[in-house]
Amino acid sequence: MDFPKDLKYHKEHTWVKVEGNRALIGITDHAQEELGDIVYVELPERGSDSEQDESFGTVESAKAISELFAPISGRVVDINEDLADQPELINDDPYDSGWLVEIEMSDPSELDSLLTADTYKKYIEEEKG
Amino acid sequence: MPEQKSNLKRTPLYDIHKGLGAKMTTFAGWEMPLEYSGIIDEHLTVRRAVGLFDVSHLGKIEVTGPKALDAVQVATTNDASILSDGQVQYSLSCDTFGGIMDDVTLYRFSEDRFMFCVNAANREKIFNWLGENIGSIAEIRDKSSDLATLALQGPLAQQLLQKVCDAELSLIRYYRFVLNNINGIEAILSRTGYTGEEGFEIYVAAAAAETVWEMIMDAGKDVRIRPCGLGARDSLRLEMGYTLYGNDITEETTPLEACLERFVKFQKQSFIGKEALLTQAHEGIKKRLIGFEMVGRGIPRSHYPIHVEGRRIGEVTSGESSPSVGKFIGMGYVETQFSNPETKIEIEIRGKMVEAVVVKRPFYKKT
Known part of the structure; x- marks a missing residue:
C-alpha cells in the first residue's frame, strides 16, 4: 500500500495536497482498498463551504455508503467531474486522477492537525489491531 | 471493535478462501468470501468466461420415504408431481398465511427421495417446519454439513467441467442433474445457477470439497477462471431480476405479490398456504x-x-x-x-x- 510523503492525512482516511492556499483532497489507498470497487460518488457543489472533520460527500461501493470527512476547512473551488462516469478512478489512482475536490483553505493552520505519511501508516496499523 | 466472529460457521473451503486473499463477510451466520479480485471484475468474468463460487452455506434437506412426493407436495407451491428422476424445480414454501418461508430448488432423485436446497438463513427454520408439517409421512434429514456446493457459472463452464468429469454434459438440460464424478470423486452435477449464465452447481462430500475446488480451478487455468464471492453472486442475480430471500421476498410477502405466481399451482392437491393465496388472488393483490x-x-x-x-x-x-x-x-x-x-x-x-x-x-x- 502506498502513502506518498508529500501528502498530509486525516484520520478519516482522506489526504490533502497543498498548493499555495489551495488543497487537493482525495481518499487514501487504504480507504479505497477497504471499500472495494467504488461505484458512485456524491461531491459538494462548487462554491460551497466545507468544515474540517465534517462530511462533504459520500462514496459508495457495492455494499456500503461511506461519508467523506473534510480534512480541512474552506471553499470548494473545483470538483473532479470525471468521477461521475468513472468512479473507478478512485480505486485505480487514488492520489492522482482519483482526486475528489479542490478547496481554497480558510485556515491553513489546520494543516498542523493532520498526520504525516508515517504517522498515518502507524495509525491504520493500530486501527486494524 | 472487530466483530465477534467465534460463532460464525465456516464452509470446508474456508482455508482456501483465506489462502486466495479473499475479503470475508458475514452472511446468514456464515463467514463467507465477499470478493477476491473485486466484485466488478468477478461479475464480468462470469458474464464473459467462467467463475467458481463456494455456496456451501446453502442448506440441503432430504425428504425420503414411500410418501416423499406427497410430503413435498404439501410443503411446496409448485407441482412436484411433474418431475422425473434427475430433474430440479424452483419452488416456494409458504406459511398458512401465504407468506414465503423460503424459495428453494427441489431435486428429485427418485420417487421416494427428494432434496430441498434452501437458503442458508432458513435452513434451521425449514428443517423444523418440514418436520412439524410432513414429518409424520416422510423422513426429513438435514444433509447440509455432509455436502459442499460449488457453483461453476459462465459461458465456458461446460467446456471446463467436461475436462474433469465423464458425464456427457451437453446432454444435461437446464434444471436437470446427474450423479457423476469429478476425476473419480462422487458428485452431483446440476445445470442450475443464480447468475443468468450457463453453468452448473456441483455437490460433493464436504471432505472432498477442497480437492474438487482445486481440480476445477486447475482445469480452468487456461480460460482464466476466477474465484467469485457473494458480492458478485448478488450483483449477477440482481441484473437478472432474481429475488433474494430476506431482501425481495420474506414471510411478509406472498408469491403473488413477488410476481412468482408461475411457481404456484392452484390446480394441484392441497398445499400449505393455498387457501390464503387463493383468497388473495380473488380479493386482489x-x-x-x-x-x-x-x-x-x-x-x-x-x-x-x-x-x-x-x-x-x-x-x-x-x-x-x-x-x-x-x-x-x-x-x-x-x-x-x-x-x-x-x-x-x-x-x-x-x-x-x-x-x-x-x-x-x-x-x-x-x-
Missing part, C-alpha cells in the same frame, strides 16, 4: 414487486422509500450499480396500480427525490 431503473443519479438501496406525486407508495428491496447494464437498477414493492412498466416513480435517496422508471425484468439481456 395490493402490492407488487417491480424492477426499476434510475433516470436521475444515485444508487437505490434496500428500504429507501418509493414515491409517486409526493405520496409514499412502496419501498426498495434491492439495488445496485449494474456492472453489465451500466445503469443504477433496483427492485422493490409498490402499490399494484404503479407496477406497470414505464410508470414514473421517485426513489428517496437520503432525503432527495430521484427520478426512476418501472421496467421489465431481467435488466440484463444476453446479446
Whole structure:
C-alpha cells in the first residue's frame, strides 16, 4: 500500500495536497482498498463551504455508503467531474486522477492537525489491531 | 471493535478462501468470501468466461420415504408431481398465511427421495417446519454439513467441467442433474445457477470439497477462471431480476405479490398456504414487486422509500450499480396500480427525490 510523503492525512482516511492556499483532497489507498470497487460518488457543489472533520460527500461501493470527512476547512473551488462516469478512478489512482475536490483553505493552520505519511501508516496499523 | 466472529460457521473451503486473499463477510451466520479480485471484475468474468463460487452455506434437506412426493407436495407451491428422476424445480414454501418461508430448488432423485436446497438463513427454520408439517409421512434429514456446493457459472463452464468429469454434459438440460464424478470423486452435477449464465452447481462430500475446488480451478487455468464471492453472486442475480430471500421476498410477502405466481399451482392437491393465496388472488393483490431503473443519479438501496406525486407508495428491496447494464437498477414493492412498466416513480435517496422508471425484468439481456 502506498502513502506518498508529500501528502498530509486525516484520520478519516482522506489526504490533502497543498498548493499555495489551495488543497487537493482525495481518499487514501487504504480507504479505497477497504471499500472495494467504488461505484458512485456524491461531491459538494462548487462554491460551497466545507468544515474540517465534517462530511462533504459520500462514496459508495457495492455494499456500503461511506461519508467523506473534510480534512480541512474552506471553499470548494473545483470538483473532479470525471468521477461521475468513472468512479473507478478512485480505486485505480487514488492520489492522482482519483482526486475528489479542490478547496481554497480558510485556515491553513489546520494543516498542523493532520498526520504525516508515517504517522498515518502507524495509525491504520493500530486501527486494524 | 472487530466483530465477534467465534460463532460464525465456516464452509470446508474456508482455508482456501483465506489462502486466495479473499475479503470475508458475514452472511446468514456464515463467514463467507465477499470478493477476491473485486466484485466488478468477478461479475464480468462470469458474464464473459467462467467463475467458481463456494455456496456451501446453502442448506440441503432430504425428504425420503414411500410418501416423499406427497410430503413435498404439501410443503411446496409448485407441482412436484411433474418431475422425473434427475430433474430440479424452483419452488416456494409458504406459511398458512401465504407468506414465503423460503424459495428453494427441489431435486428429485427418485420417487421416494427428494432434496430441498434452501437458503442458508432458513435452513434451521425449514428443517423444523418440514418436520412439524410432513414429518409424520416422510423422513426429513438435514444433509447440509455432509455436502459442499460449488457453483461453476459462465459461458465456458461446460467446456471446463467436461475436462474433469465423464458425464456427457451437453446432454444435461437446464434444471436437470446427474450423479457423476469429478476425476473419480462422487458428485452431483446440476445445470442450475443464480447468475443468468450457463453453468452448473456441483455437490460433493464436504471432505472432498477442497480437492474438487482445486481440480476445477486447475482445469480452468487456461480460460482464466476466477474465484467469485457473494458480492458478485448478488450483483449477477440482481441484473437478472432474481429475488433474494430476506431482501425481495420474506414471510411478509406472498408469491403473488413477488410476481412468482408461475411457481404456484392452484390446480394441484392441497398445499400449505393455498387457501390464503387463493383468497388473495380473488380479493386482489395490493402490492407488487417491480424492477426499476434510475433516470436521475444515485444508487437505490434496500428500504429507501418509493414515491409517486409526493405520496409514499412502496419501498426498495434491492439495488445496485449494474456492472453489465451500466445503469443504477433496483427492485422493490409498490402499490399494484404503479407496477406497470414505464410508470414514473421517485426513489428517496437520503432525503432527495430521484427520478426512476418501472421496467421489465431481467435488466440484463444476453446479446
